[in-house]
Amino acid sequence: MITKLHILALPLLFSAALPLASAQSKAGGEAQYERGEKLFTTYCARCHGKHADGEGRMVKRLYRKLKTQLPSNFTLGIYADRPAEYLRKIITYGGENNAMSKYMPPFGEELSDENIDDLVHLIKKIPEKHIRTINP
Numbered sequence: 001m002i003t004k005l006h007i008l009a010l011p012l013l014f015s016a017a018l019p020l021a022s023a024q025s026k027a028g029g030e031a032q033y034e035r036g037e038k039l040f041t042t043y044c045a046r047c048h049g050k051h052a053d054g055e056g057r058m059v060k061r062l063y064r065k066l067k068t069q070l071p072s073n074f075t076l077g078i079y080a081d082r083p084a085e086y087l088r089k090i091i092t093y094g095g096e097n098n099a100m101s102k103y104m105p106p107f108g109e110e111l112s113d114e115n116i117d118d119l120v121h122l123i124k125k126i127p128e129k130h131i132r133t134i135n136p
């Protein structure tokens, strides 16, 4: 019982600097990460890649032909430090409304705010997970 409590308390400790985020994800970061993964596979992987490395199947089909901006590679370390607000804005309103590629579609109609928060959480965590699994 004591160990179980410890495990539950850990994610709350790490998110202590972000009181809002920790209040929203009481179930812990892991559950939110998994929800984010499911959404990512359904809505984002065709461009950003099923491993989030920017190598989705649309890339070969469309982007290389059009020689346009490629979908971002979320395994790069930089995404851990991107403000959640910035990521949320791009996912909700799309690239074109944020001075980026028009091939990044807006998802504000299709996805709920909770869905988008799960995706933001995932994107910020992917670099850490990637390093852990690829270079243990």
Ligand code: HEC
Residues within 6 Å of the ligand: 039, 040, 043, 044, 045, 046, 047, 048, 058, 069, 070, 071, 072, 087, 090, 091, 095, 099, 100, 101, 102, 103, 104, 105, 107, 119, 123
């Ligand atoms: C049709 C292809 C496509 C789909 C589907 C798509 N994206 Fe993108 N996305 C792009 C492209 C292309 C860019 C690069 C925009 C640029 O750099 O100008 C991008 C950029 C982004 C960025 C900006 C990151 C940065 O480099 O600063 C975020 C965040 C993002 N996408 C999240 C998502 C999420 C989350 C989903 C799924 C809900 C998704 N995208 C689905 C094509 C796509």
